[in-house]
Amino acid sequence: MKYNQVTIKDIARELGISPSTVSRALKDHPDISPETKKAVNELAEKLNYQPNIVALSLRQSKTNTIGVIIPEIVHFFFSTVISGIEDVAYSAGYNVIITQSNESLQREKTDIKALFNSRVDGMLISLSRETNSFEHIDATMAKGVPMVFFDRVYDSANSSKVIVDDLSGAKDATQHLIDQGCKRIAHLEGPPNLDITKQRLEGFREALKENNLPVYDDLIVSCPQGTIEEGKAAAEKLLKMANPPDAIFSTNDPAAMGAMQAIKEAGLKIPQDIAVVGFSNWFFSSLMDPPLTSVDQPGFEMGQEAAKLLIRQIEVKSKEHIDPTPETKLLKTRLVVRDSSLKSGKKK
Amino acid sequence: MKYNQVTIKDIARELGISPSTVSRALKDHPDISPETKKAVNELAEKLNYQPNIVALSLRQSKTNTIGVIIPEIVHFFFSTVISGIEDVAYSAGYNVIITQSNESLQREKTDIKALFNSRVDGMLISLSRETNSFEHIDATMAKGVPMVFFDRVYDSANSSKVIVDDLSGAKDATQHLIDQGCKRIAHLEGPPNLDITKQRLEGFREALKENNLPVYDDLIVSCPQGTIEEGKAAAEKLLKMANPPDAIFSTNDPAAMGAMQAIKEAGLKIPQDIAVVGFSNWFFSSLMDPPLTSVDQPGFEMGQEAAKLLIRQIEVKSKEHIDPTPETKLLKTRLVVRDSSLKSGKKK
DNA sequence: ATCGGAGTCGCATTCGTTTGCGATTTTTTA
DNA sequence: TAAAAAATCGCAAACGAATGCGACTCCGAT
Numbered sequence: 001m002k003y004n005q006v007t008i009k010d011i012a013r014e015l016g017i018s019p020s021t022v023s024r025a026l027k028d029h030p031d032i033s034p035e036t037k038k039a040v041n042e043l044a045e046k047l048n049y050q051p052n053i054v055a056l057s058l059r060q061s062k063t064n065t066i067g068v069i070i071p072e073i074v075h076f077f078f079s080t081v082i083s084g085i086e087d088v089a090y091s092a093g094y095n096v097i098i099t100q101s102n103e104s105l106q107r108e109k110t111d112i113k114a115l116f117n118s119r120v121d122g123m124l125i126s127l128s129r130e131t132n133s134f135e136h137i138d139a140t141m142a143k144g145v146p147m148v149f150f151d152r153v154y155d156s157a158n159s160s161k162v163i164v165d166d167l168s169g170a171k172d173a174t175q176h177l178i179d180q181g182c183k184r185i186a187h188l189e190g191p192p193n194l195d196i197t198k199q200r201l202e203g204f205r206e207a208l209k210e211n212n213l214p215v216y217d218d219l220i221v222s223c224p225q226g227t228i229e230e231g232k233a234a235a236e237k238l239l240k241m242a243n244p245p246d247a248i249f250s251t252n253d254p255a256a257m258g259a260m261q262a263i264k265e266a267g268l269k270i271p272q273d274i275a276v277v278g279f280s281n282w283f284f285s286s287l288m289d290p291p292l293t294s295v296d297q298p299g300f301e302m303g304q305e306a307a308k309l310l311i312r313q314i315e316v317k318s319k320e321h322i323d324p325t326p327e328t329k330l331l332k333t334r335l336v337v338r339d340s341s342l343k344s345g346k347k348k
Numbered sequence: 349m350k351y352n353q354v355t356i357k358d359i360a361r362e363l364g365i366s367p368s369t370v371s372r373a374l375k376d377h378p379d380i381s382p383e384t385k386k387a388v389n390e391l392a393e394k395l396n397y398q399p400n401i402v403a404l405s406l407r408q409s410k411t412n413t414i415g416v417i418i419p420e421i422v423h424f425f426f427s428t429v430i431s432g433i434e435d436v437a438y439s440a441g442y443n444v445i446i447t448q449s450n451e452s453l454q455r456e457k458t459d460i461k462a463l464f465n466s467r468v469d470g471m472l473i474s475l476s477r478e479t480n481s482f483e484h485i486d487a488t489m490a491k492g493v494p495m496v497f498f499d500r501v502y503d504s505a506n507s508s509k510v511i512v513d514d515l516s517g518a519k520d521a522t523q524h525l526i527d528q529g530c531k532r533i534a535h536l537e538g539p540p541n542l543d544i545t546k547q548r549l550e551g552f553r554e555a556l557k558e559n560n561l562p563v564y565d566d567l568i569v570s571c572p573q574g575t576i577e578e579g580k581a582a583a584e585k586l587l588k589m590a591n592p593p594d595a596i597f598s599t600n601d602p603a604a605m606g607a608m609q610a611i612k613e614a615g616l617k618i619p620q621d622i623a624v625v626g627f628s629n630w631f632f633s634s635l636m637d638p639p640l641t642s643v644d645q646p647g648f649e650m651g652q653e654a655a656k657l658l659i660r661q662i663e664v665k666s667k668e669h670i671d672p673t674p675e676t677k678l679l680k681t682r683l684v685v686r687d688s689s690l691k692s693g694k695k696k
Numbered sequence: 697a698t699c700g701g702a703g704t705c706g707c708a709t710t711c712g713t714t715t716g717c718g719a720t721t722t723t724t725t726a
Numbered sequence: 727t728a729a730a731a732a733a734t735c736g737c738a739a740a741c742g743a744a745t746g747c748g749a750c751t752c753c754g755a756t
Contacts, residue, residue, distance in 0.1 A: 004492075007742055018706045023744060033704060050465050054405045055742035058711050063402060065445075073434075074427040074631070082421050086448060095445050095466055097413075100434060117398050118443055144352075228635075257635055283422070284632030287576075287605055355712055366736045371714060381734060403712035406741050 006047040015039055057119070062318065065095040066310060067115035067123045071103050071152070076282045077299045078126070081150065084303020085124060092311050094121070105130040112140050122146035122310045127154060129191040129225075146313040146323070150306040151297075152194050160313065162306045162329040166196045169295040169333030170203025173249055173277045176293070176335055178211050180343040182247035182275055186219040186238050188259065190226050190251035200251050200279065219245055223255045231258025239266050246274060247341070253278035253285050253294055260288065260340070275341040290339035298331050305329045354395045363387055374399075405467070410666065413443040414658060415463035415471045419451045419500070424631045425647045426474070429498065432651020433472060440659050442469070449476040457484045470494035470658045475502060477539040477573075494665060496658040498650055500542050508657045510650050510677040514544045517643040517681030518551025521597055521625045524641070524683055526559050528691040530595035530623055534567040534586050536607065538574050538599035548599050548627065567593050571603045579606025587614050594622060595689070601626035601633050601642055608636065608688070623689040638687035646679050653677045 008026075012019045017036065025032045025040035032040075043049075057063040066089060070078045082098065089096050097120060101108040108128045113136075115123055125137070125147060137154055141147055146159075153161040177185050187204045190197035201220070208215050221237060223230040231250060238245055239262065250256035256278030263274050270276055270290055278285060281296035309327060316324045356374075360367045365384065373380045373388035380388075391397075405411040414437055418426045430446065437444050445468060449456040456476045461484075463471055473485070473495060485502055489495055494507075501509040525533050535552045538545040549568070556563050569585060571578040579598060586593055587610065598604035604626030611622050618624055618638055626633060629644035657675060664672045 079422040289637030
């Protein structure tokens with residue numbers, strides 16, 4: 001907008017000096033005499049001079065903006081990640097442009113293109129559920145755009161990433177159910193493309209094996225969308241079995257929620273008849289009846305770490321013209337035990 | 349970043365013509381011959397030319413970016429608003445920079461300054477809970493920055509706003525409780541600075557008066573943060589009264605949630621002993637036990653409308669150099685009746 | 697009196713694009 | 727055939743700031 005903001009030229013004209021002198025004076029360049037600096041700074045203060053970021057961006061080929069692509073803002077976990085990103089980006093002087101893929105690969109592609117065209121200094125990406133090809137990402141990385149992935153990462157990418165330890169989180173959750181005396185534990189599986197889905201399934205399997213429990217394949221039900229409805233349908237299917245499970249470990253909280261609905265509607269008790277454990281510890285999980293046990297993911301911290309990694313990469317690259325070696329941050333999960341899984345009836 | 353992107357000059361050099369001709373050819377200017385246009389467009393396509401948005405922004409004093417200030421992203425309602433904003437901004441070719449005030453006036457001020465320095469074309473603002481002075485907003489508006497407020501609006505501002513009909517929403521909710529036979533209805537009041545708080549209280553009062561019911565001031569309890577804990581504490585206080593209420597209408601869902609916890613812990617039944625109604629229809633409200641009746645606010649639509657108003661204002665202003673007359677969009681709420689308020693035990 | 701150096705500051709260019717105006721060539725009209 | 731009109735394109739300035747390099751002043755040293 002033409003806000004009629006004062007520019008470096010206005011100061012120069014007023015003081016009868018050249019724009020370059022003003023520029024240098026403002027940055028405390030040694031070439032400029034103390035008197036000139038004082039005059040410039042005072043006038044700049046008086047006129048409330050604010051440098052034009054757009055001009056700066058053009059001149060330095062740096063926008064001080066980072067782009068974020070997430071599947072959906074309305075997911076509690078992702079909103080906390082964004083808060084974490086904003087937190088460090090803000091104090092490092094970066095703006096944050098947020099785009100959503102809405103779980104669509106097509107949209108993810110156009111988002112990347114749009115961010116690229118906006119000349120963001122780097123991107124923070126969590127893949128869409130649909131993403132099963134990576135040319136769009138490879139192509140953009142090949143152009144030299146720093147990228148850091150979080151949560152739903154591009155695994156073969158030669159780039160930094162921040163993930164939570166889904167495997168051991170799932171293992172902890174399953175172990176907890178086993179400790180509660182559960183023998184036939186079902187698993188609601190998530191979107192098949194995502195690595196986190198595989199990790200959680202693997203953690204589930206490992207825990208069973210370590211306890212010498214069999215892995216029943218028919219107790220593993222796919223919930224490709226991970227919605228409440230799918231969770232409910234999956235649980236209904238499980239309950240109809242000749243030998244239904246005595247516990248359900250879900251790949252996320254909404255599906256666990258749906259399962260709880262199905263169980264209650266079938267007239268069964270949670271956790272007495274069937275224990276339930278979710279994943280992600282959504283905001284409302286503690287408010288369920290019974291409160292839902294869940295694996296807490298540190299979303300805010302994940303956002304912070306991802307932003308830190310990206311900003312470091314951006315600044316190393318602009319100074320030393322080399323990419324720092326990719327890093328992978330593995331964040332610990334934390335099992336939050338609530339009534340939905342406490343068969344003993346007592347919290348530990 | 350120096351992505352070595354092809355510029356208009358590269359095309360010009362390759363074709364042996366001037367950059368100005370290339371620029372005009374790309375925008376289908378009548379001065380350019382069809383042959384030149386064809387050559388330019390083909391080469392641009394071949395080299396995958398993408399205009400440099402930063403240079404464009406500088407040249408036109410227009411960034412095609414709108415800034416958003418919201419209290420907190422992690423609130424379900426606000427995330428849906430953001431989705432609505434992104435939706436129309438995206439298709440209108442605008443980027444969206446999101447900042448959070450974290451309910452702090454100080455932070456709101458710095459957010460406005462940061463957005464202004466980023467030369468956003470306009471701002472979408474929902475006030476923080478703390479905001480009780482408006483110089484920072486007036487000053488920025490005086491500089492000519494188009495602003496549209498949503499939900500928590502600056503009422504005396506000479507600018508467009510999008511609000512939901514809080515008053516009639518609250519009235520509907522209260523009327524519904526009255527229809528259910530409730531006589532002593534309590535109200536959990538929200539942050540006192542906000543207009544929406546007053547509107548909801550007013551709607552509550554009006555409904556009582558229209559039904560010739562007395563307004564008991566001691567049944568109106570303040571929850572300045574609007575949190576679960578406050579709602580719980582408020583309900584506990586109400587339950588200790590000699591003559592406790594038979595219904596609670598809360599200014600928002602989390603406080604209603606807290607109230608439900610308190611009621612259940614007191615061994616009372618919802619809705620038989622005390623009916624509960626919330627406001628905003630958060631994602632998890634339908635998952636409560638019992639499911640929480642709530643006033644649904646069209647967050648996505650609110651975001652869309654706000655973005656539309658702002659973009660219209662931006663574009664009218666840049667063409668005709670006048671601000672269009674401010675508009676106020678009043679969005680209808682919708683009472684979603686669930687078990688927490690159905691004393692009859694049957695949904696209508 | 698001349699030179700050298702330090703201390704200050706401005707010119708011109710750069711980033712990529714747009715655009716008013718003028719210049720050149722081609723075509724049309726009298 | 728000459729003049730006028732149209733078609734086509736380039737020059738240069740502009741947006742706001744940063745910066746290499748050159749220019750200038752002033753001072754003390756020789």
